[in-house]
């Protein structure tokens with residue numbers, strides 16, 4: 001294993017480097033970047049301590065790494081290592097198996113001293129007035145070690161930039177920061193931007209598939225899953241898209257995020273579409289929040305149009321393009337705009353590719369079949385296709401909900417086919433609508449929900465967008 | 475009851491068989507069950523290769539080089555499709571022991587379909603000690619426990635089981651990785667998770683045969 005990259009020039013890593021590498025983690029033996037001899041020595045010197053990996057209380061168990069308590073996600077293994085039959089956790093097994101006979105380990109040596117940077121921010125952009133107001137509030141919360149603050153910013157408000165003053169403040173105070181986000185795509189997109197903004201600060205990006213990273217930087221960007229390996233580590237925890245799947249659906253993730261914070265930490269939640277639990281807390285005034293109702297370019301959010309089509313589900317099932325959709329595309333104002341077409345299922349994305357290609361070729365929106373493709377979560381070429389769409393090699397992209405958030409394209413129109421499907425809840429529809437009109441050069445963009453009958457989610461999404469525009473004074 | 479693979483709840487089927495508890499409890503949901511590909515129809519009578527009921531080219535190749543007794547036949551349960559690859563990765567490499575139960579009922583019925591009537595001993599293909607310490611269990615031993623045969627762990631493995639990029643001929647000529655701890659004088663069914671080239675099984679079979687085993691067969695979960 002690599003010693004810490006900023007360790008001293010001698011061969012053996014310094015104590016400080018080791019403590020930066022190991023403190024704040026909660027790991028299985030095999031995850032420790034130490035040979036057996038060093039590991040044993042650290043144990044003897046009480047620099048590392050073991051802790052039970054699965055706790056059993058009153059007939060229920062809890063995995064101490066992922067928090068899993070669900071009976072069906074524990075199983076017995078007749079273990080040939082300890083020669084007894086005992087529990088292991090099936091929930092977090094993709095990160096290495098947690099077995100009852102093997103403890104988790106954590107660092108008990110001295111805590112690292114993170115550098116206090118005099119002037120770490122190398123970002124030269126400017127914030128709008130509204131962004132600045134939110135950014136100042138975030139920085140204030142961090143400086144004052146307030147427990148939590150929710151930043152409710154519409155899609156396209158420029159939330160990353162709004163974090164900069166707070167991050168800068170934390171770095172000046174010598175604190176450790178984590179920005180946790182639900183998707184690896186977002187870590188990959190954010191990493192270069194954060195590195196450019198903090199050129200002299202060590203920044204690391206952690207996501208599944210980047211597994212050999214030390215995870216020892218002062219500023220870490222990570223998928224929420226990666227937090228399962230941390231404990232008592234971060235003074236500032238930014239949780240991006242707090243309302244997004246899987247954070248709100250998988251109890252392991254809040255469990256891990258909670259444990260990864262230090263006791264005097266500040267947590268900043270970012271969301272464009274807070275869920276009920278947070279809205280309730282906001283209304284009861286027990287969750288401090290700051291609202292950013294306007295996009296950075298100052299234009300209103302595109303309000304979706306609801307477009308009914310009576311045989312929609314049957315048409316889609318038979319890979320026929322609904323009449324209403326054909327009409328809309330033919331009448332579309334700006335055909336030069338790229339088009340994102342959201343569908344509720346992978347199979348539909350695949351089935352519609354051919355008829356859509358034929359249709360748009362005939363309509364001359366595209367000039368060759370390879371200007372249109374379909375993408376979904378398990379697509380091995382997913383990253384490449386998204387990049388091609390960004391580079392405008394692709395003009396039309398059919399997608400499942402994977403592109404509902406996080407990724408930004410400057411100038412697109414958005415169509416949702418079968419918007420009444422259950423996968424399109426209010427938050428998803430607001431996020432999807434938020435893909436349009438992102439660029440100051442083309443801030444409008446059309447958003448159309450094609451449906452067979454209005455759902456509450458559609459109506460509420462439209463209402464929520466209107467309300468935000470209203471609150472933004474537009 | 476949740477599906478062992480996708481964690482979705484499995485709706486209990488109610489029919490006469492379940493009421494009188496004749497049909498075993500499902501461990502996978504119908505959707506995941508469907509993803510697994512049981513070998514049906516024509517297969518090579520020697521190695522279970524799917525497609526034709528004539529002895530396949532691989533098996534003719536072996537017959538010219540090894541006495542038939544080193545491995546009279548291999549019988550496999552599943553084809554190696556994408557889902558099976560994922561399941562094996564999780565079960566064997568991630569070490570999700572419990573997932574092996576998803577194969578149990580199939581192993582039992584496939585063994586019955588095989589019409590194997592001899593009184594034989596099941597011998598699981600072992601892992602090396604190093605690998606066993608890593609994984610915590612031997613997948614072949616788990617499979618053997620599903621069979622209606624007595625199991626004897628008479629083989630040990632000398633060195634790592636990672637097969638190098640050698641050609642098959644080179645591999646057969648290289649040293650036998652197994653040691654036989656005890657001679658068996660009854661027919662033996664070797665048990666392993668996957669039959670790919672048959673080399674590993676033939677190494678084990680050759681040893682057993684040389685020390686007096688009258689006939690060696692193999693029963694494997696997957697025909698790769």
Ligand SMILES: [Zn+2]
Pocket residue numbers: 063064065066067068089090091092093098
């Ligand atoms: Zn766990």
Ligand SMILES: [Zn+2]
Pocket residue numbers: 079080081082083084086099100101102
């Ligand atoms: Zn054990």
Ligand SMILES: [Zn+2]
Pocket residue numbers: 518519520521522523529530531532533
């Ligand atoms: Zn054959």
